[in-house]
Amino acid sequence: MAAAMRNQGELHAIDNDPRRLARLPVRLARAGVRNATVHAADDLPRFLQDMEGKADCVLLDVPCTGSGTWRRNPEARWRYDPAGLDEVLRRQAGLLEDGARLVKPGGRLVYATCSVLPAENGDQIGRFLGHHGEFTEVPLAEAWGGAITDPRISSGRRLSLTPYRHGTDGFFAVALRRAG
Known part of the structure; x- marks a missing residue:
């Protein structure tokens, strides 16, 4: 998705199982992705509130x-x-x-x-x-x-x-x- 977006805009990854996202930061760095943020599941309520309708x-x-x-x-x-x-x-x-x-x-x-x-x-x-x-x-x-x-x-x-x-x-x- 980052490639399709040409590393512009924002990507956010959230999963309730931290094991699924554990390796994502390394994979993103290896792929040269600069527009992604990985969030812990605990961040979900605040994330939903901050990003509502955006x-x-x-x-x-x-x-x-x-x-x-x-x-x-x-x-x-x-x-x-x-x-x-x-x-x-x-x-x-x-x-x-x-x-x-x-x-x-x-x-x-x-x-x-x-x-x-x-x-x-x-x-x-x-x-x-x-x-x-x-x-x-x-x-x-x-x-x-x-x-x-x-x-x-x-x-x-x-x-x-x-x-x-x-x-x-x-x-x-x-x-x-x-x-x-």
Whole structure:
């Protein structure tokens, strides 16, 4: 993302699991990234307050069941607990709410999972849009700016990759624009 931004503007990385971000400062330095700040999870409440309504784009790579990785990690299926899905959905919905607060008018909120479960993907976005009429889906062709040319992927409003159809891990993404 820093490369796409030509090291201009501000990037902020936050995760509730400090292990996921532990190596990020070293990787950012190695890549020559000068416009990124890594925040501790404890900083989240203050960060949300300070950045409310100021972000051009918020990328939410949300925690999920990981069902999209089962093709290459079949043993992960046995760790999946269907009873825990409600908790995953609750966390995703909370992150969507937090992320939405940050997006300025005319800005974007991008939601992504490595799941193939409709409950975590289209259903989750449908619920969010049902409560947030100020957001609308951005067509994929516009969201990707022509970077993806495969018509199986670049058409429509939601990116949904599956092992069966695309020979990849399962992945879902949607870009939402806040009315400006």
